Amino acid sequence: MIREKVRVKKFTIDGICVTGQSNQTILEVARDNGIEIPTMCHLKGLSDVGSCRMCIVEIEGRHEPIPSCTAKIKEGMEVTTSSPKIKAAREMILSMMFSERYHTCSTCVVNGDCQLQSKSVELELSHSFTPYLNQRFEIDASHKNFVNDPNKCILCTRCIRVCDEIEGAHALDLFGRGLGTRVIHDMDEPWADSTSCTSCGKCVYVCPTGALYEKDISEEEIIKKREIVTELVRNRGQK
Amino acid sequence: MKKIRLGTIWLDGCSGCHMSFLDMDERLIELAEFVDVVYSPYVDMKEFPKNVDLTIVEGALSTDHDLKIIKKIRENSKLILALGDCAITGNVSAMKNLYGSEAILQKGYFDLADLNQQYPSEVVPTLLESVIPLHEAVKVDYFLPGCPTPADAIYEMLKALIEGREIKIHELTRFGK
Numbered sequence: 001m002i003r004e005k006v007r008v009k010k011f012t013i014d015g016i017c018v019t020g021q022s023n024q025t026i027l028e029v030a031r032d033n034g035i036e037i038p039t040m041c042h043l044k045g046l047s048d049v050g051s052c053r054m055c056i057v058e059i060e061g062r063h064e065p066i067p068s069c070t071a072k073i074k075e076g077m078e079v080t081t082s083s084p085k086i087k088a089a090r091e092m093i094l095s096m097m098f099s100e101r102y103h104t105c106s107t108c109v110v111n112g113d114c115q116l117q118s119k120s121v122e123l124e125l126s127h128s129f130t131p132y133l134n135q136r137f138e139i140d141a142s143h144k145n146f147v148n149d150p151n152k153c154i155l156c157t158r159c160i161r162v163c164d165e166i167e168g169a170h171a172l173d174l175f176g177r178g179l180g181t182r183v184i185h186d187m188d189e190p191w192a193d194s195t196s197c198t199s200c201g202k203c204v205y206v207c208p209t210g211a212l213y214e215k216d217i218s219e220e221e222i223i224k225k226r227e228i229v230t231e232l233v234r235n236r237g238q239k
Numbered sequence: 240m241k242k243i244r245l246g247t248i249w250l251d252g253c254s255g256c257h258m259s260f261l262d263m264d265e266r267l268i269e270l271a272e273f274v275d276v277v278y279s280p281y282v283d284m285k286e287f288p289k290n291v292d293l294t295i296v297e298g299a300l301s302t303d304h305d306l307k308i309i310k311k312i313r314e315n316s317k318l319i320l321a322l323g324d325c326a327i328t329g330n331v332s333a334m335k336n337l338y339g340s341e342a343i344l345q346k347g348y349f350d351l352a353d354l355n356q357q358y359p360s361e362v363v364p365t366l367l368e369s370v371i372p373l374h375e376a377v378k379v380d381y382f383l384p385g386c387p388t389p390a391d392a393i394y395e396m397l398k399a400l401i402e403g404r405e406i407k408i409h410e411l412t413r414f415g416k
Binding site for chain 2: 098102103104105106107108111112117120121124126127128131132134135136151
């Protein structure tokens with residue numbers, strides 16, 4: 001195996017001089033330095049895919065903002081984490097998440113423990129800027145313990161990544177394209193019939209919304225142990 | 240000081256937000272010093288009046304009547320406050336959008352009706368193709384989410400509007416609160 005040589009790189013985030021290792025992302029270096037960038041699909045312990053675009057930042061000299069969770073640092077780059085343009089873009093991203101599928105907080109089992117909902121508070125989203133699409137997906141409640149409700153899915157793929165990278169089962173993946181994309185089990189079989197699912201429940205714990213949830217648990221009792229993955233990875237002595 | 244002319248209306252919602260309004264309890268007496276309620280389910284007024292300073296709208300838009308009245312409200316009010324999740328997102332009122340108005344009418348007036356199976360055609364307004372939040376039909380000035388919006392949030396919002404100061408809405412309430 002050829003190892004990439006790790007070098008130290010210097011650059012600025014919001015005018016603050018920071019240093020990081022060349023294999024680190026902008027997000028990692030920002031957090032190491034106490035600079036907060038809002039994220040959604042990112043979960044410490046899992047790989048980053050940049051699917052939600054919530055962590056976009058501006059880079060001097062680049063035309064479009066880029067997701068900081070997947071962008072590796074470069075010597076001398078000037079990163080801006082918050083500007084009117086970035087703020088407007090994040091609000092629009094959040095709007096599209098709310099309006100694409102059926103996110104009705106008041107009837108949702110994770111009301112009060114949802115990261116999409118808390119993001120609306122954090123980014124002070126007053127309302128959706130995009131019209132509601134009113135798409136409907138079939139709910140898979142075949143599994144004895146868990147439910148998969150694609151209507152509440154934001155396609156962050158945390159469940160897919162945790163199943164593949166931590167549990168090692170890769171029972172989940174994406175199916176379809178664009179607005180109709182869904183998280184499926186095996187070859188789009190009912191969850192109960194999945195031969196690769198170990199029923200460990202990690203996917204349910206890391207889900208930011210109410211797309212994956214435990215059966216027979218009320219809104220008041222529900223706990224999403226999202227940090228469980230970070231804990232596991234640490235205990236295993238991985239990065 | 241001239242009193243603020245306040246209207247409130249209950250469109251496609253459960254009236255929970257209006258209940259929350261009443262839950263301001265004794266603070267209503269305090270607000271009454273600054274506010275004249277000129278149109279509301281709380282007062283007997285048939286037509287929506289002219290020159291309203293602020294109209295608080297609960298509920299989403301789901302019928303042709305809702306659309307007509309919200310346009311009149313926009314014409315006659317300086318400011319519109321969307322109160323509660325139904326007015327802002329469609330919320331529970333918009334759940335039927337996933338199936339369509341036709342499916343809902345079929346269920347309510349045919350499948351579950353023992354007698355007189357027919358579409359409603361008189362008195363009741365016609366359902367829109369889909370339920371929409373207020374801002375998809377008219378310009379909305381303020382959004383105060385919640386299901387229902389907590390009384391404390393309504394009070395703080397009204398006080399801030401009366402005193403002409405800004406408030407952090409997201410410290411008081413959120414979607415689904």
